[in-house]
Amino acid sequence: MRHAYYGYTREALLSSPKIPILVMKDKDAVFQALAREMADEIRKNNEQGRRTVFICPVGPTGQYPYFVDMVNQEEISLANVWFINMDEYLTDDQKWIDSSDPLSFRGFMDRTVYGRIRPGLVMPAEQRVFPDPEDPGRIQRLIEKLGGVDICFGGIGINGHVAFNEAQDELTPEEFGNLHTRVLKISPETRTANAIGELNGAIDDMPRYCITIGMYEICHASKVRLGCFHDWHRSVVRHVAYGERSAHFPATLLQTHPDVLLRIPEQVAVLPE
Numbered sequence: 001m002r003h004a005y006y007g008y009t010r011e012a013l014l015s016s017p018k019i020p021i022l023v024m025k026d027k028d029a030v031f032q033a034l035a036r037e038m039a040d041e042i043r044k045n046n047e048q049g050r051r052t053v054f055i056c057p058v059g060p061t062g063q064y065p066y067f068v069d070m071v072n073q074e075e076i077s078l079a080n081v082w083f084i085n086m087d088e089y090l091t092d093d094q095k096w097i098d099s100s101d102p103l104s105f106r107g108f109m110d111r112t113v114y115g116r117i118r119p120g121l122v123m124p125a126e127q128r129v130f131p132d133p134e135d136p137g138r139i140q141r142l143i144e145k146l147g148g149v150d151i152c153f154g155g156i157g158i159n160g161h162v163a164f165n166e167a168q169d170e171l172t173p174e175e176f177g178n179l180h181t182r183v184l185k186i187s188p189e190t191r192t193a194n195a196i197g198e199l200n201g202a203i204d205d206m207p208r209y210c211i212t213i214g215m216y217e218i219c220h221a222s223k224v225r226l227g228c229f230h231d232w233h234r235s236v237v238r239h240v241a242y243g244e245r246s247a248h249f250p251a252t253l254l255q256t257h258p259d260v261l262l263r264i265p266e267q268v269a270v271l272p273e
Helices: 027-047 063-074 105-112 138-146 173-177 188-198 215-219 233-242 250-256
Strands: 021-024 052-056 081-085 087-090 151-154 182-185 209-212 223-227 260-265
Touching: 021 027, 027 052, 027 063, 027 151, 027 223, 027 260, 063 105, 081 105, 081 138, 087 105, 138 215, 151 215, 173 215, 173 250, 215 250, 223 250, 233 250, 233 260
Parallel strands: 021 260, 052 081, 052 151, 151 223, 223 260
Antiparallel strands: 087 209, 182 209
16 A cells, blocks of 8 residues: 655655645754754753753764854763763674674764763763663663653654564554563664664674663653654654554554654655755
């Protein structure tokens, strides 16, 4: 069965989506806006004497260079900020891949974010959190201890996954939305898409397992901010905006979130002629 929404024009896409969409000039504008929202939220909470808790992705990643510059240039203290990263690749025996591996999300955050923020501004190491396959339940316990998540930032995968929450057609939306942080086998679609983007197509070298924060943790963040910017996101965005809410396309579960925004560049909003 063909889905009519995959052929929606820019005007049709923006006419009545089930998730708010903001079209921006290009992908750099999307990344800058994500970084600006991160910096502004932290500054606001600092002024109010409140901590800031973010769920952060390593995909999209284009916001981080802008964020680092904002923190350093505007002297924004991260002393009371917690970054809870969404996920990490695992070895076949379901341990973290080494942080020195080019695919490691822990290594990426150290090299690209934490290592580039001025030492007097960066948050302590214990406030840079990744889900751990040895203790998946720690993420939810930590979120509860910290009083909740201010903003969850992220993207959407080709099969609708958010973080590594892959489709599970056998579950209802409610069941899927109650899934917590866990170890997963990565779907063939995701391994293929990530191999193209990260390993020049070397799918045999892509990890087969991951640990991911759950849809429960994502859906219970006070705000959710998504960015989509690849050409293939044209169909992904149309599906999340007009498809049925289901565990088959996990991002559709965010259609009922009270404060969600999807930012996309013009190239994603417009279909090629």
